[in-house]
Amino acid sequence: PAPAPRPGAIPPPDIVRAAYAELVVTDPAASREFYVDLLGLVVTHEDEDAVYLRAFEEYLHHSLVLRRGESPALAALAYRVRSPGEVDAAERYYRALGVPVERRAAGATRGIGPAVRVVDPLGFPLEFFYAAEHVPRLHQSYDLHGAGAIARLDHFNIVVPDVARAERYYRDLGFRVTEDIRGADDTLYASWLHRKDTVHDIALTGGDGPRLHHIAFSTHERGQVLHVCDLLGARRRSAHIERGPGRHGVSNAFYVYVRDPDLHRVEIYTTDYYTGDPDHPVLSWDVRDNQRRDWWGNPVVPSWYAEASTVLDLAGKPQPVFAREENSEAEVTVGADGFSFARDASPQVGPST
Numbered sequence: 001p002a003p004a005p006r007p008g009a010i011p012p013p014d015i016v017r018a019a020y021a022e023l024v025v026t027d028p029a030a031s032r033e034f035y036v037d038l039l040g041l042v043v044t045h046e047d048e049d050a051v052y053l054r055a056f057e058e059y060l061h062h063s064l065v066l067r068r069g070e071s072p073a074l075a076a077l078a079y080r081v082r083s084p085g086e087v088d089a090a091e092r093y094y095r096a097l098g099v100p101v102e103r104r105a106a107g108a109t110r111g112i113g114p115a116v117r118v119v120d121p122l123g124f125p126l127e128f129f130y131a132a133e134h135v136p137r138l139h140q141s142y143d144l145h146g147a148g149a150i151a152r153l154d155h156f157n158i159v160v161p162d163v164a165r166a167e168r169y170y171r172d173l174g175f176r177v178t179e180d181i182r183g184a185d186d187t188l189y190a191s192w193l194h195r196k197d198t199v200h201d202i203a204l205t206g207g208d209g210p211r212l213h214h215i216a217f218s219t220h221e222r223g224q225v226l227h228v229c230d231l232l233g234a235r236r237r238s239a240h241i242e243r244g245p246g247r248h249g250v251s252n253a254f255y256v257y258v259r260d261p262d263l264h265r266v267e268i269y270t271t272d273y274y275t276g277d278p279d280h281p282v283l284s285w286d287v288r289d290n291q292r293r294d295w296w297g298n299p300v301v302p303s304w305y306a307e308a309s310t311v312l313d314l315a316g317k318p319q320p321v322f323a324r325e326e327n328s329e330a331e332v333t334v335g336a337d338g339f340s341f342a343r344d345a346s347p348q349v350g351p352s353t
């Protein structure tokens with residue numbers, strides 16, 4: 001057999017952006033009600049097995065698939081690549097890494113062309129595709145938008161035990177770091193990396209993993225995030241709100257996190273910033289800085305650090321979860337009240353310039 005290619009000898013696929021997530025949900029009707037009637041996403045197609053959803057600015061078939069299943073899980077995080085040839089490049093790259101790789105014919109996922117699915121070295125089910133069915137873009141269908149109109153899928157956030165290892169893996173894939181959270185001992189607690197010219201397509205959160213922390217959709221204005229909160233209140237469904245609304249330190253985005261009927265976490269996020277220049281500087285935060293995750297210093301509720309979704313392998317089996325060995329952010333920043341905010345905290349350490 002030919003010798004295994006030297007790591008780095010096989011170029012990574014040219015990834016454009018985070019494109020869609022496939023979530024397993026236990027009650028599709030309840031999930032459809034949450035994502036469509038409450039969050040306002042648009043149904044592109046629905047059948048016995050799945051609901052295919054998109055946001056108003058999107059013209060690809062979907063950015064979220066809700067697939068019926070026994071227990072809640074992540075079935076795939078899908079990245080769009082720049083051309084059909086880059087799907088082959090993804091296959092070559094991951095076969096060289098020696099991980100499970102599966103070619104998928106066009107239509108294996110409704111609306112998606114030929115694709116490759118892998119279980120990556122971090123244990124996550126990823127898909128790489130180029131061709132996808134185009135459907136009407138509703139970015140100016142203001143008659144259909146609610147006041148909280150969601151524009152597009154923005155990023156994935158995953159929980160990994162070893163953030164530094166995960167960051168190296170994503171940098172090898174051609175992602176660039178925009179922000180991170182570090183400890184005085186240089187422990188890496190979290191990292192944000194991008195391919196499209198925004199703060200991130202993928203965020204790495206230190207913790208027991210592999211698990212999905214959240215998927216995030218973006219709106220164009222703060223008021224739309226607030227409207228989502230007001231609408232949940234008006235429908236007496238504010239219990240779906242887990243954290244926020246607030247202003248992030250990292251990314252500077254205005255945000256709210258909600259939990260769906262299966263407790264999958266979704267972030268509605270707006271006004272981060274442009275990151276497209278080649279010399280874009282990394283912004284590093286000190287883990288002791290109480291404004292790193294919320295710019296006004298609101299506590300990060302413990303469930304936000306602790307809870308996340310199971311991820312599946314290519315056969316639909318839950319992946320084993322490995323404990324984080326390094327310090328946990330919640331422990332090093334949690335005050336006596338159990339929140340990650342202690343008024344007598346160590347001096348506010350702002351982002352290093």
Ligand SMILES: O=C1C=CC(S(=O)(=O)O)=CC1(O)O
Nearest residue numbers: 157203248249250251292293
């Ligand atoms: O998208 C994000 C941007 C910033 C943050 S943080 O809570 O400000 O670190 C979390 C997040 O990864 O969800």
Ligand SMILES: [Fe+2]
Nearest residue numbers: 157203216267
């Ligand atoms: Fe996020």
